[in-house]
Amino acid sequence: MSTILIIDDDDQLRKSFHKLLAEEGYRVESAASGEAGLERIETKTPDVVILDMRLPGMNGLETFQAIHAKEPKLPIIIMTAYGTTETAIEATKMGAFDYILKPFDIPDMLKVIGQALEASRFMRSPVDLDAPPDRTSREAIIGRSKEMQDVYKAIGRVSAADATVLVRGDSGTGKELVARAIYQHSLRANKPFLVINCVAIPENLLESELFGYEKGSFTGAAHRRVGKIEQANGGTVFLDEIGDMPFSIQAKILRLLQEKSIERLGGRETIPVDVRIIAATNRNLEAALAEGRFREDLYFRLKVVTISLPPLRERSADIPLLTEYFLSRYAAELDMDNPGITPEALAALKRHSWPGNVRELANTIHKALIFNRGAPIHAEDIAQAISGETLTARPDLNSADQIIRQWVRTTMESEGEKNMYDALMDRFASIMISEALNIAKGNRSRAAKLLGLSRPTLHSKIEKYGLKLKTWVEEDRENE
Numbered sequence: 041m042s043t044i045l046i047i048d049d050d051d052q053l054r055k056s057f058h059k060l061l062a063e064e065g066y067r068v069e070s071a072a073s074g075e076a077g078l079e080r081i082e083t084k085t086p087d088v089v090i091l092d093m094r095l096p097g098m099n100g101l102e103t104f105q106a107i108h109a110k111e112p113k114l115p116i117i118i119m120t121a122y123g124t125t126e127t128a129i130e131a132t133k134m135g136a137f138d139y140i141l142k143p144f145d146i147p148d149m150l151k152v153i154g155q156a157l158e159a160s161r162f163m164r165s166p167v168d169l170d171a172p173p174d175r176t177s178r179e180a181i182i183g184r185s186k187e188m189q190d191v192y193k194a195i196g197r198v199s200a201a202d203a204t205v206l207v208r209g210d211s212g213t214g215k216e217l218v219a220r221a222i223y224q225h226s227l228r229a230n231k232p233f234l235v236i237n238c239v240a241i242p243e244n245l246l247e248s249e250l251f252g253y254e255k256g257s258f259t260g261a262a263h264r265r266v267g268k269i270e271q272a273n274g275g276t277v278f279l280d281e282i283g284d285m286p287f288s289i290q291a292k293i294l295r296l297l298q299e300k301s302i303e304r305l306g307g308r309e310t311i312p313v314d315v316r317i318i319a320a321t322n323r324n325l326e327a328a329l330a331e332g333r334f335r336e337d338l339y340f341r342l343k344v345v346t347i348s349l350p351p352l353r354e355r356s357a358d359i360p361l362l363t364e365y366f367l368s369r370y371a372a373e374l375d376m377d378n379p380g381i382t383p384e385a386l387a388a389l390k391r392h393s394w395p396g397n398v399r400e401l402a403n404t405i406h407k408a409l410i411f412n413r414g415a416p417i418h419a420e421d422i423a424q425a426i427s428g429e430t431l432t433a434r435p436d437l438n439s440a441d442q443i444i445r446q447w448v449r450t451t452m453e454s455e456g457e458k459n460m461y462d463a464l465m466d467r468f469a470s471i472m473i474s475e476a477l478n479i480a481k482g483n484r485s486r487a488a489k490l491l492g493l494s495r496p497t498l499h500s501k502i503e504k505y506g507l508k509l510k511t512w513v514e515e516d517r518e519n520e
Contacts, residue, residue: 042157045086046070047077047103048119049096057090060146061153074103078110085111088137088156093120093127104131112230113163115156119144125263132266133273135232141263163233167221169195181217182365183358187350191218194347199225204297206282206342207320209349212399215320218347219278228316231275234268238285247289248305257306269302269315276316282342283323283334290335293317297341352394352401359390362398366405367417376414384419392426407450470505473498477507 044066046057054070061068069086071077074095080086089107093100104116118139120128128139137156140149168180170192181191198205199222207215216235223233241249252267269277279285285293296302297317301310319342328334352359363381371378394400407425408417451467452460473491480486488498 041065041067042088042160043067043069043084043086044153045077045080045089047072047074047089047095048092049073049094050092053092060150064150066153074098074100074106077103078106081107081111081114085114087115087160088153089114089116090153091116091118093118093131101127101131104136105134108135113160113232115160117152117156129264129266132271135271135273137271159232159234162220162235163223167217167224169221178369179217179220180365181214181221182362183355184361185350185355185358187355188358191347191349195221195225198222198345198347200227201345202227202316203345204317204319204342206346207318207349208325208346209320209322210351210397211322212397213349213351214398215322215349216278216280218349219280219318219320222318223276223278226276226316228274228276232272233276233278234272235278235280236268237280239281243286243289246286247292250289251292251302251304253305254307257304261306264304267302267304269296270304270311270313272315273313274315276318279317279319281321281323282319283321283325283328287333287335290338294335294338294341297338352397356390359401360386362401363389363405366402367409370406370409374409376409379409379412379414379416381417382419385417385422388419388422403450407447410447410450466505469501470507473501473505474507477502 044061046054046068047070048054048057049072051072054072058068058070069080071080075098077089077091081089091100091104091107095103098106100118100120104118107114107116112135115137116131116135118128118131118136119142120139121142125139125141128136132139137159138152140152165179170182170184170188171180181188183191195218205219205222207218209215220233223229236246236250238246248265248267250267250269252265252270253261255261255263279293282293292302296313296315300314301312303310325334325339325343329336329339352362363386367378367381389401389404396403404422404425405417408421411424412421448464451464473487476487476490477484480490484498484502485495488495491498493501
């Protein structure tokens with residue numbers, strides 16, 4: 041459970057925060073002064089600090105500087121009124137994670153807290169390299185193949201240097217873990233590490249997110265905003281999915297790499313920044329060059345140091361190690377003993393092509409554990425987890441409701457389709473209709489009655505979901 045420390049002299053605000061964040065599942069601690077907040081941090085470091093700028097005794101900026109000097113990787117969210125906006129901006133330029141204006145919207149505050157917690161995990165959770173599967177942390181890069189040994193060597197060589205790094209590989213190969221490993225072994229390891237996903241942020245917001253803006257630069261720009269690149273001064277910025285970055289913004293990234301400077305939107309001041317750029321993409325940049333979607337000069341600036349991650353199908357020898365790691369990790373998360381896996385199931389894993397790479401393997405093992413009562417995982421468990429069509433619960437799992445909830449959560453986390461609601465409903469409907477036909481021994485009229493559907497509606501859904509009816513056709517005719 042993540043811990044959030046609130047430092048504010050307003051008793052009512054602290055109580056409101058405590059109630060709000062506790063309901064969100066966070067552990068909440070509070071302090072009424074900067075001095076008391078520092079004492080709390082001396083005792084135990086929280087995951088995120090929310091700090092008011094106006095405090096009795098040691099003021100907010102002094103408190104920020106003291107916390108930041110002691111815990112430079114601890115994300116600090118500043119709360120400020122309009123009268124202290126400039127002070128909050130100065131704190132952000134010195135490394136505060138973000139600032140929120142009072143009065144604030146609760147959804148906006150929760151969003152920033154979530155981002156800060158993610159940044160805290162990225163900076164403070166170690167990424168293990170080539171460690172034994174049973175002695176690794178929650179996040180690790182696993183593999184003993186020659187391809188992965190080359191990756192480890194490359195991480196070691198580029199970490200101590202300060203060069204820009206381009207990490208290439210298919211989706212699910214672990215590009216973010218490699219970027220974090222480079223950061224954690226670099227000379228900037230005690231400075232900020234900020235992640236910008238170039239796909240997740242809308243194009244019209246990405247530029248202001250990266251470079252900030254001046255007051256009045258566009259409608260709604262009521263005050264100056266420091267961008268993530270300026271905020272990470274002295275540290276590292278990870279530009280994920282840079283192959284999808286809008287062409288118009290690529291020129292500004294090129295300038296950053298060439299001149300070590302930026303300009304905020306609507307500003308004329310050139311701002312020097314010292315950041316290391318690590319970029320990643322699963323795109324074919326050479327094809328993007330040919331199609332005019334990616335700048336050639338930026339391409340050559342990025343690819344000076346390139347680390348290429350192999351797809352899992354090209355390092356199938358690592359599948360047993362990866363399987364053992366995920367079994368240990370997810371069994372611990374599910375509070376069960378590691379059940380192990382049969383040789384036949386392991387062979388099935390090695391035969392699969394893994395288009396989703398390591399991420400798909402992880403989700404497959406997770407699903408198999410969830411729908412297994414603790415006995416060794418068999419080949420049919422793997423087949424069901426990969427297909428996702430016939431997941432069935434073992435008798436001693438908790439409740440049907442809990443099983444369905446876990447299946448929905450795992451599917452949403454692993455697949456991330458745009459129309460996830462429709463996809464899940466269709467999949468569940470397909471399973472439900474299949475089971476109704478099984479119970480009715482292929483009699484569609486009886487199955488329709490079980491489901492509360494008309495027979496034509498049932499027939500259309502059978503066709504829609506492409507259900508195989510070979511074993512049911514004869515019985516269905518006999519019962520009509």
